[in-house]
Amino acid sequence: MIKKLLLTVFAALMFASCSKGEDKILVVYYSQSNTTKTLAEEIQKQLGCDIAAIECLQPYEGDFGQVIQRWQKEQQEGRTPELKPLSKKVKDYDVIFLGYPIWGGTYAIPVASLLRDTDFGGKRLVPFCTFGSGGLNTSVADLQKNAQNAQILEGYGVRQARIAKAPQEVEQFLIKLGFKKGTVEQLPDFSAQAEVTDAEKDIFQQACSSYQMPLGTPSTVGSRQIKGGTEYLFTVEGMGGQKSQIYVIAKDGETPEFTQVVR
Ligand SMILES: Cc1cc2nc3c(=O)[nH]c(=O)nc-3n(C[C@H](O)[C@H](O)[C@H](O)COP(=O)(O)O)c2cc1C
Incomplete structure (x- = not known):
């Protein structure tokens, strides 16, 4: 029983x-x-x-x-x-x-x-x-x-x-990833990589110059619109010619910041 x-x-x-x-x-x-x-x-x-x-x-x-x-x-x-x-x-x-x-x-x-x-x-x-x-x-x-x-x-x-x-x-x-309900911000693709303008160089500087190590010099960049601003994908040459990609977001009225370096 x-x-x-x-x-x-x-x-x-x-x-x-x-x-x-x-x-x-x-x-x-x-x-x-x-x-x-x-x-x-x-x-x-x-x-x-x-x-x-x-x-x-x-x-x-x-x-x-x-x-x-x-x-x-x-x-x-x-x-x-x-x-x-x-x-x-x-x-x-x-x-x-x-x-x-x-x-x-x-x-x-x-x-x-x-x-x-x-x-x-x-x-x-x-x-x-x-x-x-x-x-x-x-x-x-x-x-x-x-x-x-x-x-x-x-x-x-x-x-x-x-x-x-x-x-x-x-x-x-x-x-x-489907672990939570809700809607995801749909982002457009980045525009094709093109030579960096002075204005974009300035955005890169603002985002990256306060980091404790030099992150390199941007050569080309693509961008896309995100909610409240722009996201940039910089191709960067570091010391010794090492290439990396650096993501930067510039929201309206905020100091631009880099979100990650992809090496
Ligand atoms: C031993 C050590 C090695 C690290 N190496 C890297 C690195 O290669 N790249 C990087 O971006 N950050 C590096 N960091 C920074 C840490 O990843 C970062 O501070 C992290 O947020 C610390 O997380 P925690 O507070 O949970 O320990 C390193 C930190 C430590 C202590």
Whole structure:
């Protein structure tokens, strides 16, 4: 009798969780100085899902220089940091939003430890990151190489300096990927790349000159209209002839800002 009752309750629970037809979503993130934590919590809030922080047994502490020093030493020794167990089990979820700061152009090294320790087989993985200048594309490419059993979806990245703009951008991102209801701003294509005018050079300067490192000199640019302003896609030549693409948005009445560097 009790067995029958338990089976009925179990069946009802199974039906309740499956019948919603919704994915079970978990936000997993690493954050050394809390910027990615802010972004992770925003995504969690908008999705109303579970969240778990990736924590190192021995946390990376100190300023940029100290973190770099420890990380370089570990790299030379071929080590990645040991992690505390996650507070949630990845296997219990369908979709994992995986967040990290960009370190050296890719995901911060504790994420490498997570990929080493965790089976993401059959999961849909949505990367998100924060960075000083860029690294979304390169980190996603590395995830595709190193989490081959997972299906890697489109990612979202935001500069640390623009973290206050994240809530609106996250909403658009989640709607675009189908995780939230609503309408996405439909954007036209960028115009073809053409030589940069003096006015465009000035916009580039305003957007990029306050960044701590020189971002290079723009050679060509394309643009498109966005809500309340214009978005530019500059092709830039850096020191040593290295080419990059830099996205800049110039909203009416606001100082232009770059949103990411794609290297
Ligand atoms: C060790 C280290 C390496 C970094 N490397 C890069 C980089 O290659 N490119 C970049 O744009 N930002 C880089 N950054 C900046 C961080 O990605 C950025 O500050 C991020 O928002 C920090 O996130 P957190 O507060 O969640 O730790 C680096 C920061 C650290 C500490």
